[in-house]
Amino acid sequence: MSAQLQEAPRIRRMVPSDLEAVVTIEREVFLFPWTQGNFSDSLDAGYHCRVLEQDGHIFGYGVMTIGAEEAHLLTLSIAPESQGKGWGEKLLRHFIGIAREQLALTMFLDVRESNHAAARLYERLGFRQIGKRKDYYPAMGGREDSLVMELVL
Numbered sequence: 486m487s488a489q490l491q492e493a494p495r496i497r498r499m500v501p502s503d504l505e506a507v508v509t510i511e512r513e514v515f516l517f518p519w520t521q522g523n524f525s526d527s528l529d530a531g532y533h534c535r536v537l538e539q540d541g542h543i544f545g546y547g548v549m550t551i552g553a554e555e556a557h558l559l560t561l562s563i564a565p566e567s568q569g570k571g572w573g574e575k576l577l578r579h580f581i582g583i584a585r586e587q588l589a590l591t592m593f594l595d596v597r598e599s600n601h602a603a604a605r606l607y608e609r610l611g612f613r614q615i616g617k618r619k620d621y622y623p624a625m626g627g628r629e630d631s632l633v634m635e636l637v638l
């Protein structure tokens with residue numbers, strides 16, 4: 486019997502051929518998902534787009550913009566079967582590293598008020614709530630506020 490050697494999971498740049506897998510996860514984890522066009526526009530715009538991959542299988546991704554010394558994390562997702570294993574934290578730390586390398590001074594993100602799991606992760610890495618945007622997100626039967634969070638880099 487031969488043991489199957491698994492490649493170590495890695496974070497790499499997102500490329501157009503990843504988009505189908507990315508959008509499949511996006512639709513599993515969000516009720517109001519980004520479209521494939523949103524992700525390909527992000528790639529075309531030169532945003533910082535990364536995926537988590539193991540043996541050719543994509544199981545997480547994120548998108549961040551940087552400008553005027555501000556980084557904005559636009560989205561971050563881990564496939565349902567891979568959540569709760571530290572991958573969200575690893576990917577977020579990677580984005581914080583990119584923002585620091587690019588000499589951003591602060592990093593911002595919006596999170597749904599009801600998304601306690603994500604807010605806990607952000608707080609664990611030092612993000613603090615600095616405000617709220619009323620009715621920022623679509624929600625079932627209405628809109629939902631976002632919490633605006635900031636990390637001083």
Ligand SMILES: CC(C)(COP(=O)(O)OP(=O)(O)OC[C@H]1O[C@@H](n2cnc3c(N)ncnc32)[C@H](O)[C@@H]1OP(=O)(O)O)[C@@H](O)C(=O)NCCC(=O)NCCS
Nearest residue numbers: 514561562563568569570571572573574596602603605606
């Ligand atoms: C929010 C999200 C990105 C977090 O990613 P994740 O990989 O599940 O996060 P982590 O595993 O790093 O941390 C989650 C929890 O698992 C725990 N954990 C981490 N590694 C662990 C391990 N090896 N064993 C057991 N628990 C572990 C963490 O302590 C953390 O606990 P908490 O719930 O008390 O905070 C992910 O759940 C997700 O994609 N959700 C849907 C999309 C979403 O909401 N995105 C954010 C939009 S703003």
